[in-house]
Amino acid sequence: MTGPDPVAALAEQLEQLRGQLARTQGELGAVRERLEGETSQTAMLRLDVKHQKERLDKAIAAQQLKPPPAPWWEFGSDEARAMMAELHEWVEAWLRPNFADYLTRLPSCWPRHGAAAWELATLRTEWVRIYVAGEEEDRDLQGALAWLDRFLPNTLARLHEAIKCDDIRGCQLPQRRHA
Secondary structure (H helix, E strand, O other): OOOOHHHHHHHHHHHHHHHHHHHHHHHHHHHHHHHHHHHHHEEEEEHHHHHHHHHHHHHHHHHOOOOOOOOOHOOOOOHHHHHHHHHHHHHHHHHHHHHHHOOOOOOOOOOHOOHHHHHHHHHHHHHHHHHHHHHHHHHOOOHHHHHHHHHHHHHHHHHHHHHEEEEOEEOOOHHHHHH
């Protein structure tokens, strides 16, 4: 009697092992593809989170850039002087050169007039909100148009009516106080 052929049995086992190896390699390839896909998605999500954080940081920084509008009384005299110096710089170095025709009626003594400081500080605050704060692509066009059409001319018209001084006669504020 002859027993089973050991070589044939080994050949059969070898074929089974080859089949298992092929299936395992296929499954491993599928797992590798899925992992690479998930890694790409994870990387994209991380990049998106990073961009969102940067936008949030810019928004927070922009909020901190905004000068406070009046009321001036909430600040100490040193802070109020610094705020007035900033406001004066903005009016004389930016507003007056860019809107010279409008500002011809605003006398140089405007910083001595409380109403002018309040009005111009509020005007500047809105200008900062529209033109300086926030993302460049998110600029507020309607706000800019309102600032140019309503806020700037109306503020200057009110100040022209309130401040009856000119650069030739000088500031009339001390004379009005004693009268």
